[in-house]
Amino acid sequence: MKLPAARSRLSFSLPSNSLLAIGLMFTAIMACMLAASCGGGGGSASSGGQHFSGNTALNVMLSSTANDELSQFGLQMQSLTLTSQSGSTVNLLTGQQEIETIHVNDGIEPFVTTIVPQGVYTSATATIGGSAFTCIEVIPAGYNVSGGLDTSTYAYGYVPDTNVTVNLPTPLTITGDHVALTLNMQVLESASVDSCYPSNAYSITPTFNLDADEFGKRKDFRILRRGVGSDQHVVCADPEHHRRPAAGDCGQPE
Numbered sequence: 001m002k003l004p005a006a007r008s009r010l011s012f013s014l015p016s017n018s019l020l021a022i023g024l025m026f027t028a029i030m031a032c033m034l035a036a037s038c039g040g041g042g043g044s045a046s047s048g049g050q051h052f053s054g055n056t057a058l059n060v061m062l063s064s065t066a067n068d069e070l071s072q073f074g075l076q077m078q079s080l081t082l083t084s085q086s087g088s089t090v091n092l093l094t095g096q097q098e099i100e101t102i103h104v105n106d107g108i109e110p111f112v113t114t115i116v117p118q119g120v121y122t123s124a125t126a127t128i129g130g131s132a133f134t135c136i137e138v139i140p141a142g143y144n145v146s147g148g149l150d151t152s153t154y155a156y157g158y159v160p161d162t163n164v165t166v167n168l169p170t171p172l173t174i175t176g177d178h179v180a181l182t183l184n185m186q187v188l189e190s191a192s193v194d195s196c197y198p199s200n201a202y203s204i205t206p207t208f209n210l211d212a213d214e215f216g217k218r219k220d221f222r223i224l225r226r227g228v229g230s231d232q233h234v235v236c237a238d239p240e241h242h243r244r245p246a247a248g249d250c251g252q253p254e
Helices: 016-037
Strands: 044-047 050-053 055-065 070-084 089-091 097-100 109-117 119-138 149-156 165-167 172-174 178-186 191-193 202-204 207-212 222-226 233-237
Antiparallel strands (some): 055 109, 178 207
16 A cells, blocks of 8 residues: 655644554554455455355265166266366366266265365366166067067267266355255256167267255255156155155155
């Protein structure tokens, strides 16, 4: 701060105790201004009236909204990265994680636990190595084995980054001692095949929703949806015991 130049001529003089008081006041004002300009110290940030400082323990649960035509959908997740509104990034994985998503359609399970800087995160990305899905279909008429059940597996050795989407329905505010998120794979949008039998054109486009987990708000139970399209119905799961709880545990009739 540039101070105004001292006047060269004064028409009056001040007693020594007044000069001391003015000096102390000036020192206090300068200290206050410096503290404000430095944001009150390092290791902190603010956004929209919120103040963030330090780190938060983060638990990510795995879930899926599955397609009944698929019996298996596995992938090798190599990274899961959050980007804050300030542009800083944090990878939630310390190494490649192999996951299978169909079995968590009617439940959730722990995926990763890590420590992240507090803040507001506005986007997420993931990189996937290999991936494969298995579909089951009754063999149509016109084939020697028509009426039988066919199981076919379709795979990518490596999924291009442009094929992978991680949606954040709302910005993620990570603060406090602990935050839980749910990584929900949208299976219907993640795999497509013209027909399981005979083998036909297919694509693998892993699509996830990453959102604040709700189980902590409902007696430690998490609302999920089962089925596809108009066949969807609401269920809930116990994240600790990986089971469907009794009716009413989710705060509504089951």
